[in-house]
Amino acid sequence: MVFALSLSMVAQTIIHRDHEIEQMISEVSKDSLQSYVKKLVSFGTRNTLSTQSDPKKGIGAARNWVLNRFVEFAKQSGGRLTAFIDTTTLKPDGQRVDVPLLLGNVVATLKGIDPNDNRILIISGHLDNMRSNVMDRTGDAPGANDDGSGVAAVMECARVMSKHSFPATIIFVAVSGEEQGLLGADYMAEKAKKENWNIVAVLNNDIMGSNNSNETNIINNTKIRVFSEGISVLDTGKNATTLRNLGLENDGKARQLARYCKEVGERYVDNLEVVMIYRNDRFLRGGDHLPYVLRGFAAVRFCEMNENYYHQHQDVRVEDGIQYGDLPGFMDFEYLRKNTCLNLCNLANLAKSPATPQEVRVDTKRLTNFTNLSWEVSKSAKVKGYYVLMRETTSAVWQKKFFTDDTKMNLPYSKDNYFFAVQSVSETDNESLPVIPVPSGK
Ligand SMILES: [Zn+2]
Secondary structure (H helix, E strand, O other): OHHHHHHHHOOOOOOOOOHHHHHHHHHOOHHHHHHHHHHHHOOOOOOOOOOOOOOOOHHHHHHHHHHHHHHHHHOOOOOOEEEEEEEEEEOOOOOOOOOOEEEEEEEEEEOOOOOOOOEEEEEEEEOOOOOOOOOOOOOOOOOOOOOHHHHHHHHHHHHHHOOOOOOOEEEEEEEOOOOOOOHHHHHHHHHHHHOOOEEEEEEEEOOOOOOEOOOOOOEOOOEEEEEOOOOOOOOOHHHHHHHHHHOOOOOOHHHHHHHHHHHHHHHHOOOOEEEEEOOOOOOOOOOOOHHHHHOOOOEEEEEEOOOOHHHOOOOOEEEOOEEEOOOHHHOOHHHHHHHHHHHHHHHHHHHHOOOOOEEEEEEOOOOOOOEEEEEEOOOOOOOOEEEEEEEEOOOOOOOEEEEEOOOEEEEOOOOOOEEEEEEEEOOOOOEOOOEOOEEEOO
């Protein structure tokens, strides 16, 4: 029995899916994503410097259209989803802004239903785009994949998720000014910092709907990259020394979020591997997660596995038999559907999870081959229990997960040889982000 033999050789993985999240994932539609992208392309250009007064062309018409879609989705939300264009006025900066500019991010907020839960999750894509010359504000710039893909994912998540309610708040944002220097994300991240928003995760989506590379001609729609930095630029002085001593350079906020996105994403989305890249972003490029990262928030970027530079930041033209330009025909909408589901399941799992456990500690008072962990209960009311996570120091992902309804655990594995963390778990098995224990040696 060859079949029985091959099955017995496969390591067992128990996949437990929350039915509500499964249901939402099944509603994410390839056709709906395709229709958003085609509509976005129809605005001719969405360059941030383009017209704001033409009803059919330019960034102004595009952002009004996105706003109207959000307002439509809001009707099914029982008043919990609200949307507006958050504007700011910028002066010419001598770089990529050469006129006084009214910059506008289209923001939809799905208010959380737990008044004691002030956590905020952000999903972001950029509405603006560019031709070969970033200052060219009149010529056609389709921007189907960069970043029609990200905006379509944001809109589809808003459409599906606004029918559901979550303890935490989710913000869906179509950002402007990315190509002019991350201006819209910088504006929003600065506002969040000033107003002390409790942002626990920013999922930035930029170029995630096409499945092939130029030059090397790789075609693959089963892998997506998540970019994250290790140690934060804010980790300096004594804090940096502690991280170095404990070997935690791979457990910063963004990296932890990336690891979480991989685990939850692969749990819910079939035929998709989430590939962690231990970098903030690609060479020569940046994205809208960076202004959040710089201010100490956990922010990552989702980006397709193989990029095709013939279709990014290029005037639409044929040269030496090669078609240049960011056209919808080069996209893979089934791939975009899976990548949208990756966002949705992570937003939903985090928004449904309890707040993290408090005061997570590892006892380092004496030399022992055990690991003794303790923590205080999560501030959320509905906690079923906690997962203690464990991995070898060289492993990229958590390898063992122990459940307890207690607030302590003593494990026969040496704290010197493994990394540990603790998550709160809800009644429907949604885990919080992991918390790394602090040594309590004195
Ligand atoms: Zn982009």
